[in-house]
Amino acid sequence: MKLQDPSxxxxxxxxxxxxxxxxxILGEMNPVCDFISLHLYVMPxxxxxxxxxxxxxxxxxxxxxxxxxxxxxxxKAADFSPWFRFQGRQFPVKIAVDEWGIWDANSGKGRGxxxxxxxxxxxxxxxxxxxxxxxxxxxxxxxxxxxxxxxNNLAPIMTNQDGSFRQTVYTPLQAFRKYTLxxxxxxxxNSPMLESGLETLDATTSISQDKTELVISLLxxxxxxxxxxxxxxxxxxxxxxxxxxxxxxxxAKSLNVTNTFGENNVKEKTxxxxxxxxxxFDVSVPAASICFLKxxxxxxxx
Numbered sequence: 001m002k003l004q005d006p007s008x009x010x011x012x013x014x015x016x017x018x019x020x021x022x023x024x025i026l027g028e029m030n031p032v033c034d035f036i037s038l039h040l041y042v043m044p045x046x047x048x049x050x051x052x053x054x055x056x057x058x059x060x061x062x063x064x065x066x067x068x069x070x071x072x073x074x075x076k077a078a079d080f081s082p083w084f085r086f087q088g089r090q091f092p093v094k095i096a097v098d099e100w101g102i103w104d105a106n107s108g109k110g111r112g113x114x115x116x117x118x119x120x121x122x123x124x125x126x127x128x129x130x131x132x133x134x135x136x137x138x139x140x141x142x143x144x145x146x147x148x149x150x151x152n153n154l155a156p157i158m159t160n161q162d163g164s165f166r167q168t169v170y171t172p173l174q175a176f177r178k179y180t181l182x183x184x185x186x187x188x189x190n191s192p193m194l195e196s197g198l199e200t201l202d203a204t205t206s207i208s209q210d211k212t213e214l215v216i217s218l219l220x221x222x223x224x225x226x227x228x229x230x231x232x233x234x235x236x237x238x239x240x241x242x243x244x245x246x247x248x249x250x251x252a253k254s255l256n257v258t259n260t261f262g263e264n265n266v267k268e269k270t271x272x273x274x275x276x277x278x279x280x281f282d283v284s285v286p287a288a289s290i291c292f293l294k295x296x297x298x299x300x301x302x
Contacts, residue, residue, distance in 0.1 A: 013037050014095070016062035016065050026070070026072075030073045033093055034089060035095065035096035036070075036094075038097050039097075039098070039148075040099070043104070047107040050195060052123055053194070063134065070092070070094070076089055096144050098145075100145060112152070116154055120168050122256070122257050122258075122265075122266070128172045129290045133204045136184050165263075167259055168258060168265075171250050171266050172290050180215060181208045181213060182207070182208060183208075184206055184207075187216070189202070191227075204216070204217045212297045213296055215294050215295070217290075217291075219290055219291070223255055226286050228283070230280055232279060233278075233280060237297065242295045242298070243274070244276075244277070247283065248269070249271075249292075250267070250268055250291070251269070251288060252266050
């Protein structure tokens with residue numbers, strides 16, 4: 001196939017829980033391996049909210065361990081045998097999260113022939129937002145990430161013979177696609193704790209290619225408490241300031257609310273602060289919310 005179409009990419013099986021196996025695959029096959037595959041399903045130990053968030057948090061370890069392996073692999077294939085008659089890999093090996101999603105098998109709420117039709121609650125949307133932030137923080141080593149199914153089974157869209165509706169998890173999938181910019185940049189979060197190892201605030205930051213726009217993807221995972229926080233910036237260009245353009249927030253009336261045919265219980269609200277600062281901004285983040293804060297870099301008007 002590569003002889004017929006050299007642009008074809010090869011994905012090989014990976015397993016972050018068996019690093020010896022993953023290391024052997026990468027060590028021996030990296031000249032023709034473009035991606036190492038991961039399947040990451042959120043499968044909480046029980047149907048509780050904190051268990052759901054913990055299941056997502058655990059995926060940080062998968063990326064951390066594979067990052068170590070990937071950094072040992074040459075950026076491109078060297079001394080690749082001409083016998084194969086196609087070019088060896090020319091770019092760094094990356095992770096293909098070719099299946100990810102929420103599979104709440106322990107809830108007992110699945111329907112259909114294989115119990116894979118779930119009514120996702122707002123808690124699942126928050127968990128999806130947290131997962132998307134993990135993917136964004138690891139964008140340098142992640143080449144693709146695909147929600148496992150699109151319709152009905154473990155899916156953001158549900159249908160019947162008369163129509164369809166968007167589940168709560170559709171909201172973060174659509175919003176991250178709409179608002180996240182082209183490049184990820186580091187962000188440091190000082191957050192109160194929900195419990196040991198789980199922070200209340202979860203954030204990533206992206207920047208436009210021309211470095212004039214910033215978007216912070218900010219989650220408040222506390223069920224009932226809004227959080228006031230200060231957002232500060234460093235390394236701004238000389239004689240520039242930031243305009244806080246918009247804050248778009250998504251909320252629901254409770255963690256267990258769902259959508260159904262003709263009924264969307266996710267609320268979207270946009271605030272336009274239109275304020276300017278070189279130091280930062282104070283923001284109140286609604287309880288159990290997914291927010292996007294949009295900023296523009298502007299010259300200081302003297």
